[in-house]
Amino acid sequence: MAMTSRAPEFKDRLVFDVERGEVRDGPVRYLLIRQDSLTGMFRKLPAPARRAALAALGQSIEECGGDSVDRYIEANAVARLMEVVANTAAQLGWGSWRFDESRAGELGLEVENSPFAGTPVDDDAPGSACAPISGMLGALGARILGGPVLVDEIVCATGGGARCRFRARLAPVSRSRGEQKPRSAAKRRHLQRGV
């Protein structure tokens, strides 16, 4: 038998505490909610509020997801980080994720079966449906690329495509006070990949 020291996966760490009525991964409480309940909330909002709510959820996930990513870094080799995040996303029901590191200074992500695709969006903001995934990519991208990043959803399955495609890029350094703020301010550590 091969010796491995891999940390347990998310689904194996989850504790369903029926007495207390809660689901936990260590100190972090999770909430199971019907996908249609969540997306139904967005459907009920008028367009400007929907856009704001999606953006706010994305930002919240970027902050909380960054905390999760830091916990994964402590428990796993950095080289496995993207694999851990993709596995965790699948176990959370957030679709099937595949990262692409082929472009320098950029982290690409393709998601098949996004639970957020199908949320109505405005014609002028076609990429906003999967803002929660963009938020998580922002958190991860900042740590992988080593600085604040800008995230776009380039193609969303909401428009009828087979999958959603995202891209995180390092934010231009000189635009620190411009009108276009980087999505992520995470700059805590520059990760040395593969060590």
Ligand SMILES: [Zn+2]
């Ligand atoms: Zn999408």
